Amino acid sequence: MVTSNPALAQLGGYPLARLQDLAGQLRADGATLHDFSIGDPDEPTPAFIREALTGAVGPVSRYPTAAGQRELREAVAGWFARRHGVEIDPDAHVLPSAGSKEAIFHLPLAVLDPGGPKRHVVWGDPGYPVYGRGAMFAGGVSDPVTLTAEDGWRLDLTALPADRLDRACIAWVNHPHNPTGATVDVGWYRQQLAVARDHDVLFASDECYQEVWFDEPAPSALEATDGDLTGVLAFVSLSKRSGMTGYRSGAIVGDPELITRLRLLRPNIGTAPPDFVQVAATAAWSDQGHVDERRAVFAAKRAVVLPFLEEAGIEVSGSEATFYVWFRAPGGDDAAYTEALLRERIVASPGRSFGPGGTGWLRLALVPTVDGCRAAVARWREALDAGRLPGS
Ligand SMILES: Cc1ncc(COP(=O)(O)O)c(C=O)c1O
Known part of the structure; x- marks a missing residue:
């Protein structure tokens, strides 16, 4: 067998x-x-996004590249500047993804050493199950931390024992949060990011619900970096923002060294979004x-x-x-x-x-x-x- x-x-x-x-x-x-x-x-x-897609279907079909179209990377950087006030280099800091799910699932393949001492992936429970599953399939250990109503459904890295953090290679956070809808402010990101950096843990922020806010615009973890993106990646998506779940379009944004690693890894996976999807995505990111x-x-x-x-x-x-x-x-x-x-x-x-x-x-x-x-x-x-x- x-x-x-x-x-x-x-x-x-x-x-x-x-x-x-x-x-x-x-x-x-x-x-x-x-x-x-x-x-x-x-x-x-929205009709303009559908039209951008169909208008981009050419007579000859070509493989898309993992690095993606520069126009798309520029559109993502432009959105980060307008929406979050964060300066992003479209070449060094951005990679397109086929939605955020696959990017989340595949991330451990770039950072998790299955034979090493930092094989754990920390995430908040209840939460999106893909964080833990990506860890397991990469030969690591899913390490969920129980969230509570009393703590506002927020993962608190500052409350974890040092040895638990030292075993981790990635800590996933996700705000606005699925399934609870909990939000955080930039100060919270700053606190958590400091702990992650102290323990050499990649701070991975799943921000796919970023645009579905009601009282105050939801911040990005990248706002807490003050321009130093070391050890931080934000995972953004058009699925919820623009009603594009079926298009499969998102982006990974952050630490240039990690983006370089992912640019090396991802051509092996074959998840580069098709070029016509990238054209539609460029239109979507460019409109608010x-x-x-x-x-x-x-x-x-x-x-x-x-x-x-x-x-x-x-x-x-x-x-x-x-x-x-x-x-x-x-x-x-x-x-x-x-x-x-x-x-x-x-x-x-x-x-x-x-x-x-x-x-x-x-x-x-x-x-x-x-x-x-x-x-x-x-x-x-x-x-x-x-x-x-x-x-x-
Ligand atoms: C928390 C969370 N992250 C990521 C995703 C994946 O979204 P997509 O792959 O459509 O970008 C979802 C989808 O529901 C989600 O709830």
């Missing part, structure tokens, strides 16, 4: 997939679902108007869902940014409440699917349209009134 990578046996199924299977069964039975489970909003990609419009749509959805949860006495935590709403499971059991909601044709994600630290909480991804959110809330309210769902 062909041997197997032991990391595969540790997967236990992609956590969100099981729930999707259950919802899929209901759909197959003809049920209409209010689906708040996957972070892939229903709003269309559509981002503001999308943010207003998400704000309208929040204005439907948040007051309802409050009125129902359901405790909301985090949920300051992103299109996620994170709430405590009425009755205390997130799996049971997810199932009860599913019986009402409302699909949410049990917090434990983002790691044991999410147990007792649920995530709603505000992906249905505003009208879809209203319909779901009406159904939810009716179920509560009829006593089919536990109250708070």
